[in-house]
Amino acid sequence: MAEFFDCNPNVLNNLELIEKKMTQAATECGAHVVQTCFHMFSPHGVSGVVIISESHLAIHTWPELGYAAVDLFTCGENCDPKIAYDFLKAAFSSKSGSYSELRRGMLQADTVQKKPFFVGQQVEV
């Protein structure tokens, strides 16, 4: 979970650039890009997501506040979201930011499906 303060608002309000930098951040940190989806708000602000094989990166920008909120959701051992954080902090010319890691999906034996799921056995719902 990343916050970027005091960013360059001209970057934060540029959809093409935000999409490019978010996609690069995914690749830089070892992720594999599957799909991207970005939206420009009126009068300003960009929201977007890069779906990666390892989960997703999401961003919301408030150019008028110089602020961007970013999620770097990864799984597996081959991605380092901190690399994406450092990359984006530089890309946004952010003068201060915060980065915190939250672990999730800590499955315990009693919460996991008792029977393994096989695609061939999927039923219509």
Added chain:
Amino acid sequence: MAEFFDCNPNVLNNLELIEKKMTQAATECGAHVVQTCFHMFSPHGVSGVVIISESHLAIHTWPELGYAAVDLFTCGENCDPKIAYDFLKAAFSSKSGSYSELRRGMLQADTVQKKPFFVGQQVEV
């Protein structure tokens, strides 16, 4: 931030259904859907995002574990992400889940741009 355990794997592996339920969850909790973006993984698992005017809802499913990780990222006073959580817990037939709220974007005077940003003054970057 929501976790859903012990879900119906047939729901978690159905892209159309997941997209429909996530979009409904957004509307139910008072959000306005802007764009959706979903991906089916092989051999199983769905990742997707609903971009809303108020930020986004994201999901990753592991049908083989009966597990889904969901982000319900909202801003403003008109959305209640807990409603989306309850809606999705029922939609996934999840027997146990967890829901936690994290506040972010707590801007302080010294981290906000000193000069307001006007779109008309945007410069090329």
